[in-house]
Amino acid sequence: MAENIRQLLADFLSAQRVGAGLRILDLQRIGVGRSRQNWIFDLVVSRAGEEYREPLILRRDPEGGLVETDRTIEFKVLRALEASDVPTPKARWLDAHGAWLGKPSLIMCREPGECDYLVLNGERPAVVRVQLAHEFCDLLAQVHNIDWECLRLNEFLDDPGPDAARRELSNWVAVLRHDQLESHPELDLAIDWFERHAPRSIRTVLVHADFKPGNILLQGDKIVALLDWELAHLGDPLEDIGWVTQPLRAREHLIPGSWELNDLLGRYSNSTGLDVDPIALRWWTAFSSFKTAVMQVSGLRSFLDGRSDEPFRPTRRVLSTLLTATTDTED
CATH class of the missing domain: 3.30.200.20 (Phosphorylase Kinase; domain 1)
Structure with a gap:
C-alpha cells in the first residue's frame, strides 16, 4: 500500500x-x-x-x-x-x-513533538504535570476566545445560536439511526432525557469537539500544536467542557488531589469570562458519553461492512456512565 x-x-x-x-x-x-x-x-x-x-x-x-x-x-x-x-x-x-x-x-x-494521552498522570514531576494542565486549560480557553466572525469561519460553519444543544443532539441521533444494527434501549432512554433537558446556549464559540492531550503536540513541556480539527464547528463552549470533564476521560484531563474539576472550571472561567452553569454542564457531560457510544456503534457498523479492522461496540462502562448521567434523581 x-x-x-x-x-x-x-x-x-x-x-x-x-x-x-x-x-x-x-x-x-x-x-x-x-x-x-x-x-x-x-x-x-x-x-x-x-x-x-x-x-x-x-x-x-x-x-x-x-x-x-x-x-x-x-x-x-x-x-x-x-x-x-x-x-x-x-x-x-x-x-x-x-x-x-x-x-x-x-x-x-508536520510539526515536531509527541502526543501523550495520559501525560497529566504520567511520569513527569507533579509540579510539571499541574503546569501542563493549566496550559491545556488555557489553550481551550484560547480556542473559545477566538473571534470567529473576524476569521470568517461563519462563511462555511453554521452558527446554531441558542439551539446548539438540540442541533448536536439531532446530528448524533441521525448518525446513530443510520449506523445501528440492533436496538439500544439505553441510548433511547438517554435521547429522551436529552430532549427534555436540552439547555439554551448563551454564547457561540469555535468548538474543537475532540480536545484532549492526545491531540496536543508537546516538545518537552511546551505545547507546539493542537491537532485533529475534523469535528470542529460553531457551538456551545460547554460542549468542549463536557467532553473534557466526562468521567470516561478523567485520567486524561484531571490529576487527583492536584487538578480537580473545580480547579479546571475556575481557571477556564477566569480565562474566558464565562460562568459555567452546572445544570447545562451536566447535560453536555452526559452528551459526551452519548457521542462516545454512537461513535462505537458506527465503528461496529464499519467493521461488519468490511470497511475497518477494529470491531468497536458500545461497552458496558460507556453505557453505564451514560445511564447514570441521564437519571433524574429528583423525579
Whole structure:
C-alpha cells in the first residue's frame, strides 16, 4: 500500500507545481488518529538550484471509522486559524473529493513533538504535570476566545445560536439511526432525557469537539500544536467542557488531589469570562458519553461492512456512565 500512496502523492504534488526533482522520502503510516489514515513523509524538491526538504503529513479518509467527517471543512478551519494565535499545523493542499489520492485528503505541515494521552498522570514531576494542565486549560480557553466572525469561519460553519444543544443532539441521533444494527434501549432512554433537558446556549464559540492531550503536540513541556480539527464547528463552549470533564476521560484531563474539576472550571472561567452553569454542564457531560457510544456503534457498523479492522461496540462502562448521567434523581 505504501508504494501506491507514494505514487499517488507524487502525481498529486507534481500537479501542484511544487518544484523540480520531486521526491517522496521516508513515507510511513502512523497509528495516531482512529478516524483518518495518517501518513508522514518528507517532500524534497529543487527550486532555483537549491534543494528543499519539507516534513508533511497526509490525512486521508479510510474506508470506514468511528465517525465520518469532511476534509474540506477541516482544511478551511486550519487555513482560517493561521490568522489566529492558536498553535495549529499549516494546511498545505487539499484533494477534496479524492480525485488524485483515492480518498478525500489533506496535506499539512508536520510539526515536531509527541502526543501523550495520559501525560497529566504520567511520569513527569507533579509540579510539571499541574503546569501542563493549566496550559491545556488555557489553550481551550484560547480556542473559545477566538473571534470567529473576524476569521470568517461563519462563511462555511453554521452558527446554531441558542439551539446548539438540540442541533448536536439531532446530528448524533441521525448518525446513530443510520449506523445501528440492533436496538439500544439505553441510548433511547438517554435521547429522551436529552430532549427534555436540552439547555439554551448563551454564547457561540469555535468548538474543537475532540480536545484532549492526545491531540496536543508537546516538545518537552511546551505545547507546539493542537491537532485533529475534523469535528470542529460553531457551538456551545460547554460542549468542549463536557467532553473534557466526562468521567470516561478523567485520567486524561484531571490529576487527583492536584487538578480537580473545580480547579479546571475556575481557571477556564477566569480565562474566558464565562460562568459555567452546572445544570447545562451536566447535560453536555452526559452528551459526551452519548457521542462516545454512537461513535462505537458506527465503528461496529464499519467493521461488519468490511470497511475497518477494529470491531468497536458500545461497552458496558460507556453505557453505564451514560445511564447514570441521564437519571433524574429528583423525579
